[in-house]
Every structure is written in C-alpha cells, then in structure tokens.
Amino acid sequence: MDLVESVKIRALAYGDLDAIVEIDKAILGKERPEYWSMKIELSENRSPMASLVAELNGKVVGFIMGDASGWEYGVPDTVGWIDIVGVHPQYQRKGIARILFKEMVANLKKVGVDTIYTLVTWKEFDRLYFFDKMGFQKGDMLQLELKV
Numbered sequence: 775m776d777l778v779e780s781v782k783i784r785a786l787a788y789g790d791l792d793a794i795v796e797i798d799k800a801i802l803g804k805e806r807p808e809y810w811s812m813k814i815e816l817s818e819n820r821s822p823m824a825s826l827v828a829e830l831n832g833k834v835v836g837f838i839m840g841d842a843s844g845w846e847y848g849v850p851d852t853v854g855w856i857d858i859v860g861v862h863p864q865y866q867r868k869g870i871a872r873i874l875f876k877e878m879v880a881n882l883k884k885v886g887v888d889t890i891y892t893l894v895t896w897k898e899f900d901r902l903y904f905f906d907k908m909g910f911q912k913g914d915m916l917q918l919e920l921k922v
C-alpha cells in the first residue's frame with residue numbers, strides 16, 4: 775500500500791496540540807505551545823470539518839485549519855478561508871497536504887462555499903508552489919498594513 779492510501783484524515787481535536795506544536799517546531803525551528811493552544815481552541819468554535827489532521831500509523835503528520843466566512847471583511851459566506859496548512863518536513867512531497875486540502879474543500883462545499891481564500895507570505899515558496907498546484911490564482915483583495 776502506498777503512503778497516500780495509509781493516510782487517515784480526521785477532524786482536528788484539542789488532543790492534537792502536542793503533535794501540531796512538534797510539526798510547527800520542525801518547520802519553524804521554535805516551539806509555540808501557547809499560540810497553538812489558543813488557535814486550536816478557537817478552531818473548535820468554527821466550521822466543523824474545516825480543520826483537519828492527517829494521521830499516518832496513528833501519528834499526526836500534517837494539518838489544515840480554516841473556516842467558512844461569516845461576512846468578515848465584507849466577504850460573503852460562500853467564501854472559505856485556509857488559515858494554515860503544514861506537513862512535517864519528513865513527510866512532505868508525498869501528497870499529504872493535497873489530501874488535507876481536497877477533504878477540507880469537499881467539507882466546505884457541503885456548507886455552500888464556492889471560493890477559497892488564503893494569504894501566503896511571498897517568501898513562503900513551499901506554500902506558494904503548493905497553492906499554485908492546487909489551482910489558486912491571485913485574488914482581488916488588497917493586504918494593507920501600517921507600522922505603528
């Protein structure tokens with residue numbers, strides 16, 4: 775059986791905190807348990823099945839977090855967001871993020887979403903390549919910022 779067939783996708787739960795902190799640390803090089811604890815808690819109040827994990831032999835190796843818009847930023851509720859997608863570096867380029875993304879989109883479509891937004895820092899080349907491969911185009915929103 776190839777790796778993709780062994781991957782199990784399920785809803786993200788608070789118990790995945792340690793695994794997500796570990797993946798983030800493997801990617802970023804630093805541990806952010808408080809940040810992820812807050813983010814997972816918030817995700818539990820959001821669209822069910824928009825935040826998922828990928829398990830391989832019982833170990834969480836990747837995750838995706840998102841939501842359906844509730845008209846935030848004037849964005850209609852037919853828009854879904856991807857906040858973050860991450861796969862442990864040891865398991866990258868094996869199709870895991872693709873499966874997480876497809877499953878999340880299928881779930882969001884069931885609640886009426888027909889467009890997905892995401893923000894990527896332009897130097898995050900892995901994510902840019904990934905989203906390009908998933909069919910994303912540059913959108914109409916403008917990111918504004920002000921140093922204070």
Ligand SMILES: CC(C)(COP(=O)(O)OP(=O)(O)OC[C@H]1O[C@@H](n2cnc3c(N)ncnc32)[C@H](O)[C@@H]1OP(=O)(O)O)[C@@H](O)C(=O)NCCC(=O)NCCS
Nearest residue numbers: 801860861863866867868869870871872900901903904907
């Ligand atoms: C972006 C990310 C979520 C992709 O996860 P993934 O499971 O590796 O992605 P997939 O294997 O499903 O990739 C699907 C397609 O996206 C594209 N893609 C994904 N990562 C890519 C990369 N680094 N470079 C170029 N294309 C990439 C490819 O076309 C790929 O298909 P292919 O492998 O058949 O060519 C993952 O790389 C990630 O978490 N990156 C965060 C930053 C990071 O880890 N950097 C490395 C520091 S150690």
